[in-house]
Amino acid sequence: MVIAMSLSGRERRILAEIEQALEREDPELAQRVAAINKIEGEGNTFPQAYGERLRVWALAHVWMIFSIGGLLIVLLLLAVLTT
Structure with missing residues (x-):
């Protein structure tokens, strides 16, 4: 303050x-x-711009983690179903 x-x-x-x-x-x-x-x-225009970049970066990483997790689930299901 x-x-x-x-x-x-x-x-x-x-x-x-x-x-x-x-x-x-x-x-x-x-x-x-x-x-x-x-x-x-x-x-304080700089912190706002920095906060926006940080938010976009975090959102991109969350989507990447979910995508990799989904791909792993699909691959594990394929492995189980083809054996």
């Missing part, structure tokens, strides 16, 4: 100073943090 709280003017200024220092000292890390903030600001 995320609780949104507004920052005071002083806190916003301090945060801006920290961000500027990070951009100067480690621009690559600053870009990564900005990318994460962008994803979170868009309503």
